[in-house]
Amino acid sequence: MTQAQQSVITEEMRAAVGVEGPPVTMEVEKTNCRMFARAVGHSDPIFYDEAAAKARGYRSIVAPPGFLGTPIFRPGSGGGVPGEMGGRGFSIPYKRVLNGGTDYEYFPEVDSICAGDTITARSKIAGFEETEGSLGPMLITKRETTYTNQDGKVVAKMYGTLIQY
C-alpha cells in the first residue's frame, strides 16, 4: 500500500463490541450426537451407545468434539450455528466473506456435554481487526460464543474468525 487505507470500522461497529446478542437455545440429542460422530468417522462407542457412555462415567451419549447442540429450527429463520459466521450485517465496502477459523474450548472439570442437555448460546463480537492480506485489505471480526447448560454451568466457548474482503 502506498497510502494509508481508510478504516472501514465505524462508530456503530465499535459500539457493538462486547454486546451480547439474543440467546439461542441448542438441544443436544442422541441422534444428533450419533449423526455428527458418524459424519466425522468416530469409532469411540461413547458417541453412539448410551450404555457405553454411562460405563465410562458420562450421563448419556457424549457430544463429539465440535458438536455443541442443534439450534431449534423455526421456519423463516436462517438456521445455522450461532456465532459461526456472525459479524455480518454492518455497512462495510467488502462484499466477500470467508469463515477464517474456529476454536472450541471445553471445561470438562465443570461438566461435559451429553445427550439430553439444553444449552444456551450467547454470542458477542470480541473485536475487529484490519489487515492487508494476499486478497487485499481485509476486515477480521473475532466472535466469542459462550455455551451454558441447563444447570447454569459454562461448558464450552467458541471463538470464531470471520474474514471480509
Add this chain to the structure above:
Amino acid sequence: MVQVYFEDINVGEEIPQLKKNCSTQQLVLWAAGSGDFYQIHYYKDFAQSTGLKGLIVHGALKNAFLGQLLHDWIGEKGELRRFGCSYRGMDEPNQDILCRGVVTKKYQDGGKNMVELDVWTEKPDGKKTSPGTAVVTLPSKA
C-alpha cells in the same frame, strides 16, 4: 483403546496420524450432522458457478477431524480442553487429508498434566490447509 501417559510424551514428538478421505456421501452426512447446507459441498454445478473447480470439503469437518485425532490420542483418561484451526486452504473429496499433531509444550497446572500441541490437516503434497492448536490433559502413570 491404548492409554497414553504424560510421562510418555516429549515436546517435539508427533502424535499418531489420522488419515481421512471424504467421499461426497460423507460430505452429505456432514451437511446433515452439522446443519451446514451450503451447496458448494455437495452440488458440483453450484460449486463451479461460484468459481470453484469443484466440490470442496467443509472447513468445520476438517476441524472436527482434528477433534477426532485428539480424542483418539488422549484416550479414556485424557481431557480435551481446547482445539481449533484456521481455514487456510481447500480440500477436495476423494483426496487424502492427513491429520497431524506435534507436542509443543507440557507442564503442570493446578494438579493437571497439561499438553499443548500444534495440529493441522495436510494435503498429499504436504500443504497445510487447516493449521491450529490444541490443549489437552493426560493422566500420570503414578
